[in-house]
Amino acid sequence: MGKAVAIIGTGQTKHGRRSDVCYPDLVKEAVSAALMDAGITLKDIDGVVLGTMPSMMEGVSSTHFYFAEAMGAVGKPVMKVETCGSTGQSIGHCGFFWVASGMADIVLVVGSEKMSEGDGQATMTTVFDPFFQRTFAAGAPGVFTMQSMEWMYRFKIPEEKGREAAAMISVSNHDNAMDNPYAHIRTRVTMDDVKNARVITYPVRLLDVCPASDGACAVVFASERTAKKICKKPAWIKGLGFRGEEFFYGESDKAIWMSATEAAKEAYQQAGIRNPMKQLDVAELYNPFTYQEMIFYECFGFCPRGEAPDYVLKGAFKKGGQLPCCPSGGTLCTNPIGATGLIRLAEAALQVTGKAGARQVEGAKLALSHAMGGVDQFNAVTILGSKL
Amino acid sequence: MSKEEYRIVKGQVMVPYELALGRTWSEFYDYLKEEKIMGKKCGKCSRVLVPPRSFCPRCFEDMDEWVEVSQEGVVETWVYVNMPFFAQEIKIPFISAQIRLDGSDTGFIHQVAGIDLSDFDSVRETVKLGGRVKAVWSKEKKGNILDIAYFEPVK
Amino acid sequence: MAKEYRTIRNDVALPYQWALGKTWPRFFDGLKEEKIRGTKCADCGRVYVPARTFCPVCFTDMTQWVDVKPEGKIVTWTLVREKYYGQVKEPPYVVALIKLDGADCGFSHFIGGFDLSDAKQVRQKLKTGAKVKAVWSPEKKADIHDIVCFAPVK
Numbered sequence: 001m002g003k004a005v006a007i008i009g010t011g012q013t014k015h016g017r018r019s020d021v022c023y024p025d026l027v028k029e030a031v032s033a034a035l036m037d038a039g040i041t042l043k044d045i046d047g048v049v050l051g052t053m054p055s056m057m058e059g060v061s062s063t064h065f066y067f068a069e070a071m072g073a074v075g076k077p078v079m080k081v082e083t084c085g086s087t088g089q090s091i092g093h094c095g096f097f098w099v100a101s102g103m104a105d106i107v108l109v110v111g112s113e114k115m116s117e118g119d120g121q122a123t124m125t126t127v128f129d130p131f132f133q134r135t136f137a138a139g140a141p142g143v144f145t146m147q148s149m150e151w152m153y154r155f156k157i158p159e160e161k162g163r164e165a166a167a168m169i170s171v172s173n174h175d176n177a178m179d180n181p182y183a184h185i186r187t188r189v190t191m192d193d194v195k196n197a198r199v200i201t202y203p204v205r206l207l208d209v210c211p212a213s214d215g216a217c218a219v220v221f222a223s224e225r226t227a228k229k230i231c232k233k234p235a236w237i238k239g240l241g242f243r244g245e246e247f248f249y250g251e252s253d254k255a256i257w258m259s260a261t262e263a264a265k266e267a268y269q270q271a272g273i274r275n276p277m278k279q280l281d282v283a284e285l286y287n288p289f290t291y292q293e294m295i296f297y298e299c300f301g302f303c304p305r306g307e308a309p310d311y312v313l314k315g316a317f318k319k320g321g322q323l324p325c326c327p328s329g330g331t332l333c334t335n336p337i338g339a340t341g342l343i344r345l346a347e348a349a350l351q352v353t354g355k356a357g358a359r360q361v362e363g364a365k366l367a368l369s370h371a372m373g374g375v376d377q378f379n380a381v382t383i384l385g386s387k388l
Numbered sequence: 389m390s391k392e393e394y395r396i397v398k399g400q401v402m403v404p405y406e407l408a409l410g411r412t413w414s415e416f417y418d419y420l421k422e423e424k425i426m427g428k429k430c431g432k433c434s435r436v437l438v439p440p441r442s443f444c445p446r447c448f449e450d451m452d453e454w455v456e457v458s459q460e461g462v463v464e465t466w467v468y469v470n471m472p473f474f475a476q477e478i479k480i481p482f483i484s485a486q487i488r489l490d491g492s493d494t495g496f497i498h499q500v501a502g503i504d505l506s507d508f509d510s511v512r513e514t515v516k517l518g519g520r521v522k523a524v525w526s527k528e529k530k531g532n533i534l535d536i537a538y539f540e541p542v543k
Numbered sequence: 544m545a546k547e548y549r550t551i552r553n554d555v556a557l558p559y560q561w562a563l564g565k566t567w568p569r570f571f572d573g574l575k576e577e578k579i580r581g582t583k584c585a586d587c588g589r590v591y592v593p594a595r596t597f598c599p600v601c602f603t604d605m606t607q608w609v610d611v612k613p614e615g616k617i618v619t620w621t622l623v624r625e626k627y628y629g630q631v632k633e634p635p636y637v638v639a640l641i642k643l644d645g646a647d648c649g650f651s652h653f654i655g656g657f658d659l660s661d662a663k664q665v666r667q668k669l670k671t672g673a674k675v676k677a678v679w680s681p682e683k684k685a686d687i688h689d690i691v692c693f694a695p696v697k
Contacts, residue, residue: 019394022564025596032602042602059401059559069599118559121473130407130553132439132533133497135477136484138469146486150465153517202468202508246445250464250486250495251437395563395571397686402556404628414549474558532551 001270002100004388006227006234008220009038010346015215015334016184023058023114027070027216030339031110034218039230042072045220046104050080051091051111052338054127058117071110071218084127085140085286086373087111088217088341089242089380095221096237096382105223111342112216115335120212127375133249138201140288141209143375145201147254148291154255155306163203165309166290167194170207170332172318173287177329179358182343184213184334194290203291210288215336217343224388235349238366239273239383241266249375260299260372260379268301271366271383276301276323281364282351283317283325284344286371287332293325296370300381319361327351327359341371345382352386412442415454420535423525427492429453435493458490459523460542466500466515468508481505487521487539498533502540514541566596569608574689577679581646583607589647611645613677614696618642618649622665635659641675641693652687656694668695 011033018026035041048071050064060066064073064080071078083090088111095109121139128134137143152162171191177183189207197206227234241263245252252258264276273279283300287293294308302323303311311317317325326332328347331340348367350356356364365386372379409417412428416439419426428440428451435444436455443450466485478499486495500521503514521539529535563571566582570593573580581590582605584598592611597604620639637659640649656678659665675693683689 019396019562020565022562022567022596025564025566028597056401056555056557059399059557059561069595069597072602074599114562117561118557119474121471122475122557125473125476126555130405131409131413131551135533136482136497136499138467138471138476138484139473141471142467142469142484145467146465146484149467149517150486153465198470199468199508200471202470202512248439248441248445248494250497251445395568397561397563399559399561400556401559402554402629405553405555406550407553409549409551411548417549475556531549 001239002097003102004224005096005099005237006222006224006231007237007345007349007384008222008227008231008234009034009040010220010349011035011037011218012182012343012346013216015182015213015336017116018114018214019116023060023112023117024067024070026114026214027067027110027112030112030216030218031071031108034108034220038220040106040220044106045072045076045108047077047098047107048073049091049094049098049107049109050078051082051087051342053082053084053087053113054123055082056118056126057120057123057337058114063112067110067112071108082338083378083380084373085288085337086242086341086371086378086380087338088343089345089369089371089382090341092219092342092345092382093240093242093380095219096240099221099223105226107221108218109221109342110216110218111339113336113338113340114214115212115337116214128249129247141201141204143249144289144292145204147295147376148204148289151255151291151295157306157309159203161309162291163195165294165312166208167191168312169287169290169293170194173326173330173332176319176327176359177333180328180333181357182215182334183329184211184215185329186333204289208290210332210335213334213336215334215339215343217339217346219342219346219349233353233355233386235352235384235386236388237382238385239267239270240381241270242378242380244374244378245376247375247377254376255295256305257295257299257376257379259377260296263379263381264300267368267381267383271385273366273383276368277303279366280323280368281366282327282348282361283323283368284328284347284370285325285330286341286344287326287330288335290332300368300370324361327356327361341380344369344371345384348382348384352384410442412440416440417531417535421529421531425457425459425489425523425536426454427457429455436491437494438489438492438496455491457492460520461487461489461492461496463500463515463517463519463521464488464495465517468511483511483515485521485539498536499538500540501538564596566594570594571685571689573610574687575683575685577613578610579613579643579677581609581611583609590645591648592643592646592650609645611643613643614674615641615643615646615650617654617669617671617673617675619671620654620669622659622662624662637665637669639675639693652690653692654694655692
């Protein structure tokens, strides 16, 4: 895995509709918070990694140049990585690679999106191939709903049962977001609210879908020596995995979903995890859609294939359950896409260092963070621990 | 700070593209004009891919063999789209579907139509996972994916 | 095979609503009053035009506003004669970086107010370091086009 690497600071903006700031100022808000949390200044940073969604999300290409000042990247090596929704995790991985290789001591990783400024679904549709599939694409909801339908059909999950479990996921994520001061959507919803909400892409309804958020997140990665010297409670990177699939939708099996399954397996192997349900204390999944969250539970080995709805209905993943998932309220309540995967990582770091405030899972020592991107194409997992 | 100080500037970015179809896809669209759906078969793993590819993504081998597949297939998954966005090509509501055409080994993405889409409950009765659908051709062929107008449920 | 390899035309158009944040509205409102406003860093003393929220060098927030002169010196320039899709202006036109008096950074805008059809003549007229002055639009919209261009000062 290379040299040991720790997260020594995280920063997030207040997420939501942030028409009060221009885009670079939004980024700076997260960067300043992360520097303060880590107790360092820009001078201490050796390199900067940025990630956003497809560049045209906000109408400015090559956002790493746009934010050079806001990230303090002037005069430093800077790189941009984008893997659609999994961008936030991919840039975290790059931060890790940079420090683990020994080429840098402290690296600043920044993810951001200002979804309110463009037409998210129109931009997302440009991710599809222009010759065959774009015509029928309906942005993210279209493809993720198709996947969920396929999954329910494959495992013979009655539509009613799937609906009930998905509604429960929506309710518990919304409840969790009430504990998160950074979350975009902070309102409680009931099972009936979810089941009667407007249909977006059947069977997915409005409250099964994440909001389009403005927000940024910054995370500071450091070498073992520096982390031990300047940070009281570092979060150690225990394992990471990333897998991609074919570009053409319809070619790989999305009900089993190799990329999610294998990315987790690789991360587990590095982290020495054999029984994730037992060993993990908390998980921050990338759950822009309630139904899809259940597919992740299965891919990550939290429960057998086809049984996620049963586990959900038993409350296994709720606060106080066997494995609390998304105590932050998750992607379902906050989704500035390029930042989202990094927010998962930052939230996992807060959990294993006991800094998660009202959303803290008591005594959390080992956490999984995750993001998914593209046309169901990429999955990335990072495991964090309180001990090296 | 007062509300009006949160000022918004409206803009639009327009960029033109001329995208090369390449040999395989040019030929695929020529076949569509003749109302044939053609796939390519991998000499190594024997999978038939529709849309065709110049090489097999799993074996990384060039694919030279054209195979005609059926114009009928099975709905592997579908979605009822009721969400508008800028410059959407098909008017909502519409149904996007993954169809496994008989004789092919991949899902083909297209729309299911030819039925009344205004009432969702009746759509739910007609469009089924695992149900059979059949290609309906556009009269005028333009050399794009809508030369197949849509797939309709087989009664 | 003599077959023609076809292309398809596929234009992408996307709409945006960009937030100006807390600093830029004040800059653009200044243009309406024919004033060019910058912000000054309390740490390093640099004046930035257009105004910024924070100093890119010191990373500190800037709260001090200063008006700079609507005139300055050409740092560099070029005559654009190439056409492209969605271009802001019909060529020929001159884009330039101008160091306004009182500012510590370059300001991007057009240079105009004279005949640009002959490149040689333009070259003779425009020299690096030459003085230019803002030409204001009679109609103000609180955007960068409230300044039509900068014209050489005789």
